[in-house]
């Protein structure tokens with residue numbers, strides 16, 4: 001079978017690898033029908049040292065179950081399924097409390113021995129805990145939107161939930177990538193009244209307005225913060241969702257949050273040090289939360305609105321390709337020519 005491998009920064013190849021097989025009774029093998037390239041895949045695409053790979057790539061997928069191990073009971077051959085970006089057993093203490101990213105048996109697709117999703121097939125550990133059966137055909141027009149439950153929409157939703165967004169909330173979303181835009185959609189779905197989107201790429205911020213943003217601020221840094229404050233009576237918003245992951249975006253979040261408010265981070269942080277002291281968070285009673293999104297815990301909750309068409313998170317996909325176009329897809333996303341690339345192996 002064919003799979004996507006990253007050998008180093010800028011070096012993505014699709015090569016033949018051993019076929020996915022059942023190795024434990026709790027496994028399933030899934031033939032992948034839809035996968036995608038994630039904004040977080042762009043960090044290694046920019047920085048991975050040559051010689052440290054190759055790494056199997058891709059952590060979002062929908063596919064058809066080909067085979068199941070003897071202990072698997074919740075899915076069967078022929079089922080169309082979606083998987084979250086982290087696999088999990090569904091039974092441990094963390095899974096039961098919905099923090100599937102901390103599953104004691106869990107892991108991330110493409111890391112260590114685990115197979116990646118930008119491929120023709122994948123071995124799924126803990127199939128019962130990980131996979132969710134979809135009530136649609138593999139060629140349904142809903143597939144792009146359902147695929148966002150794997151990561152980007154679930155992550156945007158997690159940001160809004162951790163930020164405490166409820167009916168009437170005022171929210172700033174920093175970042176016009178797929179996660180930022182879907183955080184706008186998630187905040188709107190949870191009832192946010194005012195949503196300020198910070199982004200400078202107009203095609204993307206236009207989609208953000210369609211998803212529910214009430215204002216767009218294209219300026220960054222202190223100037224961007226000033227504009228958010230002007231839109232909010234000088235005080236900032238009670239929730240700030242940070243969906244970029246840079247230190248600059250964190251500083252913007254601190255600047256845009258209202259005293260007593262919450263900063264919820266879902267951009268993978270590319271920094272270890274940032275202000276948390278007296279002037280930044282402490283005196284102002286600002287709460288800092290967010291983190292890796294346990295999207296498995298949200299799939300059942302978010303799926304009905306996707307199935308009935310009342311929300312269309314799949315609009316973040318603006319390019320579609322087969323496996324042969326994956327390397328080019330990375331380049332297009334890195335050059336910001338594409339927002340998010342759908343891969344149909």
Ligand SMILES: [Zn+2]
Pocket residue numbers: 088089090091092093094095096100102103104105106
């Ligand atoms: Zn678990």
